[in-house]
Amino acid sequence: MIRTNHPLYEALRDIEEFKLKLAEYFKDKDVFPIKSRVELANLLPCGISLKCGEVEASELVKLLDESDFPIKDLNDLVTKLSKKCPIE
Numbered sequence: 001m002i003r004t005n006h007p008l009y010e011a012l013r014d015i016e017e018f019k020l021k022l023a024e025y026f027k028d029k030d031v032f033p034i035k036s037r038v039e040l041a042n043l044l045p046c047g048i049s050l051k052c053g054e055v056e057a058s059e060l061v062k063l064l065d066e067s068d069f070p071i072k073d074l075n076d077l078v079t080k081l082s083k084k085c086p087i088e
Helices: 009-026 037-043 056-061 074-082
Strands: none
Touching: 009 074, 037 056, 056 074
């Protein structure tokens, strides 16, 4: 693994870890297409931490626009939700 002192390294690493966790959680679920924020929020795990940095996935869902739906497949979900992760 490449190490760097770049100021964005930690944030980008957090986003990549979030993508992997999200993909792992949804990989065998037959839930697509997801039609709304409410539907997506109801699909997120209860009691399992699914965070991007310090932000819970449920908070990221609130940042999605109506135009982000429907979410067609796992790749679409990972892409759209990870784009809402904060970069600090």
